[in-house]
Every structure is written in structure tokens, then in C-alpha cells.
Amino acid sequence: NPYQAAFDLPGWGFYVADRIAQHLGFPADAPSRSRACMLYVLEMAANEGHTAVEKPQLENKMSELFQIETEAFDAAFQKMVTEGDLVCRTVDGFENDLVYLGHLFEAERRIAAHVDRLLKAPLPVSRFDRQALIQEVIENLAIEPSAQQAGILEAILQHRMAIITGGPGTGKTTLVRAVCTLYKRLGKSVFLAAPTGRAARRLAEVTGREARTIHRMLLYDPDQEGFQKSEKDPLDADVVIVDEASMVDVVLMRHLLDAVSTKSRVVLVGDRFQLPSVGPGNVLSDLIDAGAIPVFELTEIFRQAAESPIVLNAHRVRAGQMPVMEPKTDPDELQEFYIIEQASAESAARQIVEMVASRIPDTFGYDPIRDIQVLTPMHKGIVGTIALNQALQQALNPQSPGIEVFGTTFRIRDKVMHLRNNHQKEVYNGDIGIVEDFDKRHQKILVRYDDRPVPYEKEEIQELTPAYAITVHKSQGSEYPAVILPLMGIHYPMLQRNLLYTALTRGKRLVILIGTQQAIRAAVENNRASNRLSTLKAMLADLKA
DNA sequence: TATAAAAA
Ligand SMILES: Nc1ncnc2c1ncn2[C@@H]1O[C@H](COP(=O)(O)OP(=O)(O)OP(=O)(O)O)[C@@H](O)[C@H]1O
Numbered sequence: 001n002p003y004q005a006a007f008d009l010p011g012w013g014f015y016v017a018d019r020i021a022q023h024l025g026f027p028a029d030a031p032s033r034s035r036a037c038m039l040y041v042l043e044m045a046a047n048e049g050h051t052a053v054e055k056p057q058l059e060n061k062m063s064e065l066f067q068i069e070t071e072a073f074d075a076a077f078q079k080m081v082t083e084g085d086l087v088c089r090t091v092d093g094f095e096n097d098l099v100y101l102g103h104l105f106e107a108e109r110r111i112a113a114h115v116d117r118l119l120k121a122p123l124p125v126s127r128f129d130r131q132a133l134i135q136e137v138i139e140n141l142a143i144e145p146s147a148q149q150a151g152i153l154e155a156i157l158q159h160r161m162a163i164i165t166g167g168p169g170t171g172k173t174t175l176v177r178a179v180c181t182l183y184k185r186l187g188k189s190v191f192l193a194a195p196t197g198r199a200a201r202r203l204a205e206v207t208g209r210e211a212r213t214i215h216r217m218l219l220y221d222p223d224q225e226g227f228q229k230s231e232k233d234p235l236d237a238d239v240v241i242v243d244e245a246s247m248v249d250v251v252l253m254r255h256l257l258d259a260v261s262t263k264s265r266v267v268l269v270g271d272r273f274q275l276p277s278v279g280p281g282n283v284l285s286d287l288i289d290a291g292a293i294p295v296f297e298l299t300e301i302f303r304q305a306a307e308s309p310i311v312l313n314a315h316r317v318r319a320g321q322m323p324v325m326e327p328k329t330d331p332d333e334l335q336e337f338y339i340i341e342q343a344s345a346e347s348a349a350r351q352i353v354e355m356v357a358s359r360i361p362d363t364f365g366y367d368p369i370r371d372i373q374v375l376t377p378m379h380k381g382i383v384g385t386i387a388l389n390q391a392l393q394q395a396l397n398p399q400s401p402g403i404e405v406f407g408t409t410f411r412i413r414d415k416v417m418h419l420r421n422n423h424q425k426e427v428y429n430g431d432i433g434i435v436e437d438f439d440k441r442h443q444k445i446l447v448r449y450d451d452r453p454v455p456y457e458k459e460e461i462q463e464l465t466p467a468y469a470i471t472v473h474k475s476q477g478s479e480y481p482a483v484i485l486p487l488m489g490i491h492y493p494m495l496q497r498n499l500l501y502t503a504l505t506r507g508k509r510l511v512i513l514i515g516t517q518q519a520i521r522a523a524v525e526n527n528r529a530s531n532r533l534s535t536l537k538a539m540l541a542d543l544k545a
Numbered sequence: 546t547a548t549a550a551a552a553a
Binding site: 011012015044047195196197213214215216220221222223225247249252275277278279377378379380420421429471472473474491492493494499 | 546547548549550551552553
């Protein structure tokens, strides 16, 4: 069965393989072919973020791409539904029947069931004087919470499940610190987690407590391709708090809630207008829309001044309008937001390097390594992280002694990020440090994380990447004095509104957008996150009824 | 119509 192998081919690889198989005379109506094609169409939809497809659309695709028509379609469809590969349902709010991959249906169904289970479980009556306790916690915080934050802090206590939302820089993560402290003060254990390593690291920095990726918290086992934590072995925490929840897909949320016992509480924190999950679903957005879980929203922005052009442009982008530069009154006056047009990727890359190395330090006084962060949509390409890191290193740190590992050089003074959890060394994906020393004789380097030096043997250096430029995905949750964001035609597959919104709200005092008008427009106009087809909201409504 | 994350 050639379709067994072909199915592993990514994207259009399957389509091409099918054409070849057809050309070689493999029967077009073979059941194995129909089955593989059906899975392919649904996988492609999942790739675009959908958890299900309307049945007529599935039929159209099967006909268009593979000329599999009614009879063959029905035969394959029935068999797959019977065997559990597919689930077909009539769902409120959808004109046509929906077809799901079995595991995505199961993920959404279980999330809804878990939310229902947690919301129905009564909370024990608290014997504490809540007001006095909250007052005490607030007085001991490094950052004094706003009235809005303090109000949510108190309200959160009264719910087994809650959502904290609000725009970028409104202090959601900062509020988590207070929530943590309060629960600790009540003698409750708190687990903190985030979908990306970098966001987990940032959460740990803001709260001063351990925070892990959701995968690490659930003890992901790559051999089993599954999680050790589950209903049978739930998370041993009174409170589980997940930050940057917009990036959690349906499958991960299912496993997370599988592992939350009815004795625990859950707080989801995130902003649905920032990046959606890489995998299918729109979990946070659906949960907010469903209205079953209490939602607390922060509105006051702390990261930038309210009248900052960064904030103004973030609002424009969120509303689907092009970002704009303020008209200059005085030619020498410095701005907070710049849009610089560059037609080619090469010239954009050159200008980014020049800005980081000299223009921004000279005119704004920012330190290239500490204060300026280049964010880019992709890893590959001339304006991807890999090439930009090379070029930036060449400009910022060309001379220091260093070591080359698989084509990447690490020199003393380089800013680096650790990528692969290393439990012995206690360094994890998302940790950012500076190369402090290089031992030429033993081919070792020393990386300093805050105040902790960590030695790397030569074979371990591949767990690092230079971090002058990182992806927008990894930057979600973090903030930097100055941000440079290239948006070019070659980033096309990544250009979407949420990505631009997330990237430019990372900057505290300076944001420079470099690219083509076309690419910026493509990003602003592409609101595909909100076009994801998902049914979690409908399933929750169903349970309520 | 290929890209972003997670894990080793
Ligand atoms: N009550 C406050 N007073 C002063 N500054 C605050 C307050 N709350 C938060 N901040 C500051 O605002 C900035 C943004 O806060 P934070 O990172 O918590 O926002 P966020 O809502 O989590 O953002 P994002 O959506 O980007 O993750 C931080 O520099 C933080 O120190």
C-alpha cells in the first residue's frame, strides 16, 4: 500500500505522490487510496487551524483534488466513521454536518466535559478574613497593583476556574504574581506553565517562582508521544495557572485538563488577539465566547504610555487598519514608531544590522545586546532568525574568541538562548544568557544566566542558538526597550494580523517596522485566526442546555 | 501551500 508511506509526506508531497501512483496505474478507487485522501484533506484543514470541516466542503475537496466522487466517497466515509477515524456531527450554528478527525473531536469534547466538571465542583468555604489577607499581600508586592488588578485578585479566589484576559502590557502576568503570592499565603500549592519555553521563562522571572512549559509540567514522553500526567496521575497542585493561553491548541488543552483533578483550581491567562496556537483550535477565544468560565479583563496599559504611537498602532492593527507614522513637527524629534520601506530582503537585512549596530545606539542610546531585540516571523531565509543572527553577530561581535558548532559560531559576549531542556544542567528551553568564557584547549564555553554560570561541553553547545534575533512566537509574553520587526514578501506564509499585533506590542519605547507596504498590508488584512472553524463553544453550550 | 511550538 503506497499510501501508507505517502501519508507521511508533508503538505503537497502527498498530493504529488498520489499523482505519481495514479500515473503508475494504482487503482483510483482503491479503498486505501480513498482513506488516505480523506485523512489528507482533514489534516490540511487542521494545519490551517480548523478542528473540523463542513461535509460538503470535504466532498468538494475530495472531488477536486482526487476525483473521488459520491460512491467511493460514501463507502470510505462510512467505513472511517465506523472505525472511529472520523466523527460526523450536526452542530448548532453550522448549516452543514461537520466532519472531525477522531482525536480532534475527542479533544474538544473532553475540554468541554472538563470545564463542566470543574465549574460544577463546589469550592470549600474559606475561613480566612479575605480582605485583610489581600491587603497584606498587596502591601508586600514589588509593583503596586492597580485597583483593577486588585479587584480581580480578590474575585479570582471565588472561582474554581477563571480566565484573566486583556490587551498586551495590561499587566496580566504581573497579576499572576499577586495571585500566586495570595494562594501561597493561603497554604495552597501553585503550578505555573506556558506553551512556549520563552514564555515560561518570562513567567518565572515576573513571579519569582518556577514556571515550566506545559509539556514539561505534564511530563511529555517523546517515546510514547504522550503525557505521563493524566486522570490516573493528576497534577499535584491546588492551583494550575497557564499564561499565554491563546497559544494552547485543543489537543494540549485536553491533556492539560485531563490532568487537573476536581480538587484543583485553574486560571487561564492570555489575549486572544495575540498569536493563536500552531496546532488546531481557538481554545482561549472559544472559552471566552462560551461565557461559562468567569472572565476578568484588564484594560489599563502599563507597558507603554496610553498615548504612545506604539499603542495607537497596535489598536489600528487590531482593527484591521494599516499602521501609520506620526507626522513630524520637528525634524530632530525622536519618534517611538517608525515604518521603513525596503523593497528587497537583502536590503532589509542590511538595514536591520546597521540599525542595531550603530543607528539606534547612536541616536537613542540603547545597548545593542541588552536593549534591542530583532523579532522576525520565520527561522529560514535572509530575514529569518538564522541568517539575521549570523549577520548581527558579524556586526556586533566579530572578533571575540569562540567555537564553531554545526556552522554556528559562539563567541564570548554573544547573547544566546538555550533550546533543549537539560535537567542535569538545570537549563531549559527559553533561558537567555551571555557567553562569558571560552576554553580553547577543552573546547568548552561558559554561559551566564542572570547570576548563574553554566558550562557547556562541545557536544552540548548545539542546545544553544544565538538570540539577537528570535521568532515572534517565542517573543510572546516578553518586552524589550526597542524592537525591530522585518515584514517581507518571503514571510508570506506567516503574515497575519495577530503576529504583527503581538510583535509590535513587545516594544516599550521604540518599534521599527521594516518591510514592504504589501507585506504589512497582507498581515493586517489576514485575520485567519478568527476564521478558524472550531466547535468548543457549541459543545459547552450543549452541556449547559 | 509552507510556516510557526512542543518534546529528545
Ligand atoms: N500595576 C502596575 N503598575 C505599574 N506597572 C505595571 C503594573 N502592572 C504591570 N506593570 C508593568 O507593565 C508591563 C507589562 O506587564 P505584563 O508583562 O504583566 O503584561 P501582560 O498583560 O502580561 O502582557 P502580554 O500580553 O504582552 O503578555 C511590565 O513592565 C510590568 O512591570
